[in-house]
Amino acid sequence: MSKDIRIKKGLDIKLVGEAQTTTIAAKASSVYVIKPEDFHGIIPKLLVKVGHKIKAGEALFHSKSDETLVFPSPVSGTVAEIVRGAKRKILEIRISADATQEYHDFGKKDAAKMSGEEVKTHLLAAGCWPFIKQRPYDVIADPSKSPKSIFVSGYNSAPLAPDYDYVLAGKEAALTASLTALTKLTEGNVHVVTKKGGNSPLANIAGAQSHTVSGPHPAGNVGTHINKIDPVNKGEVVWTVSAADLVIIGELLLTGKFNASRTVAVTGSQITNPTYVTAIAGASMKDLVAGNIDTENTRIISGNVLSGKQQGEEGALGYYDNQVTAIPEGDDYEFFGWNKPVFNKISVSRALTFSWLKPNKKYDLNTNTNGEHRAFVTTGTYEEVFPLDIYPMQILKACMYKDLDEMEALGMYEVAPEDFALTEFVCVSKQPHQNIIREGLDLMLKEIG
Structure with missing residues (x-):
């Protein structure tokens, strides 16, 4: 049965620099970076060496504890460098991209005609399994277990987050294919949660249980939806998939290609023209924000300001991220800042703070x-x-x-x-x-x- 979830507790952090609903192609990066640390808990076992030629979708490494769990290259090209840290820990795999992309062909599939085991085998072989995460522990799902339900959040309520209604528009075929595949992986329901009053292409797709949610952040967090719809108890497992990652899974099924291209929201007060760009996972931050950023005293974040990771201009877009945020670095100090009225910051307290008087005001906050x-x-x-x-x-x-x-x-x-x-x-x-x-x-x- 569908639920209308209404969240009352939370906080919307309204910031300057929301992306306008136009999309441009980002400058193609010459080098793409894959970081094993993006896959929490995974110890990588390399399958390539420096100088190795590789197609998009071919495996770069697999999990040391499970050889079937592979992690593919987002682009075709040559392995340029393997960056190691202390105790030879693999920090980065850097790939020099080809001018024209070549894709490994995994074959087109009709998810409606596949069994659950066939879907699982195909997603593992094509490197799409890392897009499926599990609760408990918020790690990549264990393919040997069966979840009681699967959750997809079609709404992101984080500060300056991309508008999924806009990002997913026109992707209905891929979304339907991927959701059909997910229904084969559980005996329970596939729950899809979208913003109430929105126009999401994810709403009311056949085979999935549709819900709506309203209220302040974290209304869009999948953890909120799990807690309100189907809480996880000891011994139970629930899987989650990001709405943006559904598109990659769907395109794999429809075309046979692993296409890690994303629509990324480039946001924040330090961005000259906040907009959406199309880019591939692992793209250079320098190329994503080229000519569109005030670099003086700026922090660049892959993700949102609450849970994203700090990156310099030499950094790269995170494997799961579809947002880049640039805000001022908070390395200054206010004289008697603790003892004077505050008008330019957000606070849940009313002690000498006044953000509660203007709930719709947008703020230019720094990292202090x-x-x-x-x-x-x-x-x-x-x-x-x-x-x-x-x-x-x-x-x-x-x-x-x-x-x-x-x-x-x-x-x-x-x-x-x-x-x-x-x-x-x-x-x-x-x-x-x-x-x-x-x-x-x-x-x-x-x-x-």
């Missing part, structure tokens, strides 16, 4: 944390922006003192670091909530499995 790291202070602000039926302060502390029984009891099985991005934003103690949750999930995965 406006305070130093200190012990947890109990304020009650976490609960105001945290819509899940979980106690955020208690679960964070349980992670810090590594009490596995308490972490289980408090609901760690259904959360991911991004679910705590807002509590980290409003935290007066400046605690790294997302890192705390990530370390807690890793500990549970190691000890409990």
Whole structure:
């Protein structure tokens, strides 16, 4: 049965620099970068060497613990460099792209005529399995397990996030094909959640259970949808797929090609003309923002400001990301900033702050944390922006003192670091909530499995 989810707790962070609904082709990068760290928990086993010629879709490495889990090259070209860190850890695989792209042909498939095992085998062989993640632990899904349900979020409510209604327009065939394939992977429902009042091509696709959601961020987070529709208990598994990644899976089925091209929102107050660009995963940041950015004292982020990763101009677009954000670097200090009225910042408190008077005002915020790291202070602000039926302060502390029984009891099985991005934003103690949750999930995965 469809649900109309209404989120009351949360916070919309309205920033300057929202992308206009026009799309241009980004400058083609000469070098594309794949980082194994984008695939959390994966220890890579290389299948290529420097100088190796490769087509788009052919495997660069596989998981050391599972040879069937392969990770493909987004472009055709030559392996130019393998960057290693301490203890020869693989940090980057750099590929010099061909001028004309060649794709490995995996063959066209009709998902409606395939069994679940055939779909699974095909997605694993083509390198599309990493797009499927699981709760608990927020890692790549274990193909040996069967989920009780699969969730797709067709709405992104993060600051300056791409508008999926616009990005997915015209992709109906690919979306239908990929959702049909997903229905073969579970005996439960495939839940698709879109923005209430929107015009998403994901809404009401046959075979999927459609829901709508409204309210402030994190209304678009898949963790919010899982909590409200089909919570994860001990021993249960739920899989999730990003709406943008559905397109790549669908095109693989329809064309037989692994096409890692994305529509990326280039946003933020430091961007001259915020817009959408078409680019391939691993593209150079320099090429994505070429001639369209004020580089002076600027932080470039692959992803959104709450949960994205900092990149310099020499960095690259993250494998799962379809947003680039550029905002001012917060390396300045305000004289008596703690003791004067605040008009140009967002705050959930009303103590000398006035953002609540203008809820629709857009702000030009920088990266300054406006305070130093200190012990947890109990304020009650976490609960105001945290819509899940979980106690955020208690679960964070349980992670810090590594009490596995308490972490289980408090609901760690259904959360991911991004679910705590807002509590980290409003935290007066400046605690790294997302890192705390990530370390807690890793500990549970190691000890409990």
